[in-house]
Amino acid sequence: MQAWVQEKFGGPLTLKAVEDPTPGPGEVVLQVEAVGLNFADHLLRLGAYLARLHPPFIPGMEVVGRVGERRYAALIGQGGLAERVAVPEAALLPVPEGLSPEEAAAYPVSFLTAYLALRRAGARPGESVLVQAAAGALGTAAVQVAKALGLKVVAAASRPEKLALPERLGADLTAPYEELPERVKALGGVDLVLEVRGKAIEESLTLLKPKGRLVYIGAAEGEVVPIPPLKLMRKNLAVVGFWLAPLMGERPLVEEALGFLLPRLGKELKPVVGRVFPFAEAEAAFQALLDRSHTGKIVVRL
Numbered sequence: 001m002q003a004w005v006q007e008k009f010g011g012p013l014t015l016k017a018v019e020d021p022t023p024g025p026g027e028v029v030l031q032v033e034a035v036g037l038n039f040a041d042h043l044l045r046l047g048a049y050l051a052r053l054h055p056p057f058i059p060g061m062e063v064v065g066r067v068g069e070r071r072y073a074a075l076i077g078q079g080g081l082a083e084r085v086a087v088p089e090a091a092l093l094p095v096p097e098g099l100s101p102e103e104a105a106a107y108p109v110s111f112l113t114a115y116l117a118l119r120r121a122g123a124r125p126g127e128s129v130l131v132q133a134a135a136g137a138l139g140t141a142a143v144q145v146a147k148a149l150g151l152k153v154v155a156a157a158s159r160p161e162k163l164a165l166p167e168r169l170g171a172d173l174t175a176p177y178e179e180l181p182e183r184v185k186a187l188g189g190v191d192l193v194l195e196v197r198g199k200a201i202e203e204s205l206t207l208l209k210p211k212g213r214l215v216y217i218g219a220a221e222g223e224v225v226p227i228p229p230l231k232l233m234r235k236n237l238a239v240v241g242f243w244l245a246p247l248m249g250e251r252p253l254v255e256e257a258l259g260f261l262l263p264r265l266g267k268e269l270k271p272v273v274g275r276v277f278p279f280a281e282a283e284a285a286f287q288a289l290l291d292r293s294h295t296g297k298i299v300v301r302l
Contacts, residue, residue, distance in 0.1 A: 001017070001018060001019075001020050001082060001083040001084055002015060002016070002017060002018075002082070002083055002279075003015075003016060003018045003058045003081060003082035003083065004016075004058060004059065004060075004081040004082070004282045004283075005018070005056050005057070005058055006044075006045050006055050006056060006057055006058070006059055007055055007056045008055050009045070009046055009047035009055060010045070010046055010047070012283060013045075013059070013081075013282055013283050013286075015280070015282075018058075018082070020084060021079075021082075021084055021085055021086035022086065023086045024086065026088055026089055026090070027086045027087060027088050027089065028067045028086070028087060028089055028092070029067070029084050029085070029086055029087075030063060030065040030066070030067055030072065030074060030084065030085050030086075030087045030092075031065045031066045031067070031083070031084055032063050032064070032065040032080065032082060032083060032084060032085060032302050033064050033065045033066065033071070033101040033301070033302055034063070034064045034065075034101040034102055034104065034105040034299055034300065034301050034302065035060045035062065035063050035064075035080045035081055035105060035299065035300040035302075036062040036063075036064075036105035036106055036108070036109065036137070036297050036298070036299055037060075037062075037285055037286065037289050037297075037298040037299070037300065038061065038062060038109050038137070038289075039218065039220055039289065040061065040109075041059050041060065041061060041286070041289075042286060042289060042290065044059055044061075044078070045059055045286075050243060050245075051077060051245065053077070053078055057078050057079075058078055058079045058080070058081055058082050058085075059078060059080070059081050060076075060078065060079060060080020060081035060082070060085075060300075061075060061076055061077060061078060061080060061109075062074075062075055062080065062105060062108055062109050063076065063079075063080040063085060063087075063105070064095065064101050064104040064105045065084075065085075065101075067092070071095045071101070071104065072087075072092040072093060072094065072095060073092075073093040073094075073095055073104050073105070073107065073108045074087045074091045074092055074093060074108075075091060075093070075108050075109065075112075075244075075245075075248055076091060077245075081279075081282055081300065083302065090251075091248070093108055093258070094258070094262060095107075096262055096265045096266050097266075098266045099265065099266050099271070100273075101301065102273045102276055102299045102301060103266070103270075103271045103273055104271075105273075105297065105299045106137060106271035106272065106273050106296065106297035106299065107141075107261075107265060107271045109137070109138075109244065110137045110138045110140070110141035110142075110271070110297065111141045111145060111261050111265070111269065111271070112244060112248075112254070112257055112261070113138055113141070113142075113217065113242070113244050114138065114141040114142040114144075114145040114146070114194075115145050115257045115260060115261060116242070116244065116247055116253065116257055117142075117194055117215045117217055117242045118142075118145065118146060118149060118151070118192070118194075118215075119256075119257075120215060120240055120242055121192050121213045121215050121240060122213065123146070123149055123151055123191075123192055124150075125149065125150030125151065126150060126151075126152070127151055127152070127191035127192060128151065128152040128153075128154060128187070128189075128190040128191050128192070129142075129146050129151050129152070129153055129154070129190060129191065129192040129193070129194065130154045130156065130180075130184065130190045130192065130193045130194065130204070130207060131143050131146065131153055131154065131155050131156065131166070131171070131194050132156050132157075132193075132194060132195065132196050132197050132200075132204075133156075133157060133158075133196050133197070133220065134155035134156055134157050134162075134163070134165075134166035134171065134174070135157045135162035135163070135165045135166060135295040135296070136294075136295065136296070137272070137274070137296055137297035137298075138194075138196065138217070139155070139157070139166065139196075140165065140166065140169055140272040140295075140296060141269075141271070141272075142194055143155055143166045143169045143170060143171050144169050144170065144268070144269045144270070145261075145269065147169075147170040147171075148260075148264060148268060148269065151192075152172045152173075153166075153170065153171045153172050153173075154171070154172065154173045154174075154175070154180075154183070154184060154187070154190055155167070155171035155173070155174045155175075156174070156175050156176070156177055156180045157174075157176060157177070158176065158177055158292055159176060159292070159293070160176045162295060163175070163176065165272070165295055165296075169270075169272075173187070177200070180203075180207070181203060181206070181207065184207045185207070188209065189207055189208055189209035189212065190207055190208060190209065190212065191208070191209055191212050191213070192208075192212065192213050192214070192215070193207065193208060193212070193213075193214040193215070194215050194217060195214050195215060195216045195217060195218075196217050196218045196219075196220050197219070197220060198218065198219025198220065198224055198225065199219070199224075199225050200225075201214070201216070201225050201227060202225065202228065202231065205227075205228075205231045205232070205237060206231075208235065208237055209235075210235045210236055210237075211235070211236050211237070211238075212235065212237050212238075213237070213238045213239075213240060214237065214238070214239045214240070215240050215241075215242050216239060216240065216241050216242060217242045227239055271297065272295070272296035272297065273296050273297055273299055274288075274294050274295050274296030274297055274298050274299075275288050275294060275298055275299075276299045276300075276301050277298070277299070277300050277301065278300075278301060279300060279301065279302045281300075282300050285298050285299075285300050
């Protein structure tokens, strides 16, 4: 079969013929239809992700495909950018009727992260949440999930032209980053922040109300800034770390999230697909992932 292989950290992908996967005990072979790309995939290719692999490996942790006649999504550590991949049966996720393979590839990471991060923060109906990078894959999911949970949403993005998308998805207030502090302070602050920028964390803490909570999901802008403890103490703030991968092993938690998400996906919750690339253009898809003008989920289609 054909697969894209990362042969060294920071190097280009190589399209190669590799052996078909042999499923182990409790595994099935997924015939891959689509792969959703995540910033985590980019970090994995650089050797900078929380879980580090040693090359050579096949990137791609969010896949959609068929086992027999049934379509499933799956979150795996690696291996998605291939024609077939062996997946633990326990890792298979249902795909709601009516979702295309591209839409299905845009749901697992983003919507599970959005729901579980808000749950981890103890979000309550009527509270307000700041969603950063609100036109991206996670941001568009977080805006919709937050509204479905009864939250008021402040959506922020790097460029003003990106804000029409989260506004269409139900955001109550939108602002480009440079106007964000003034707009949020005029509201009296927010109860929650979903932090994905990283370098703006001190600013994010100033935007929280007393007893506010910040969920640290990532540092997509490439700079990890120390968290000042005194800022937390002054307003009794809380900072919570979030990494989806280990939580996927907690079945009751995953079942709760799927119980909320699956009946709504394709209805009030709509995965936003950005650019779709053919399998032969996987490297171009990664370049699009890093282009700050993109919106929604970047998908590679087989």
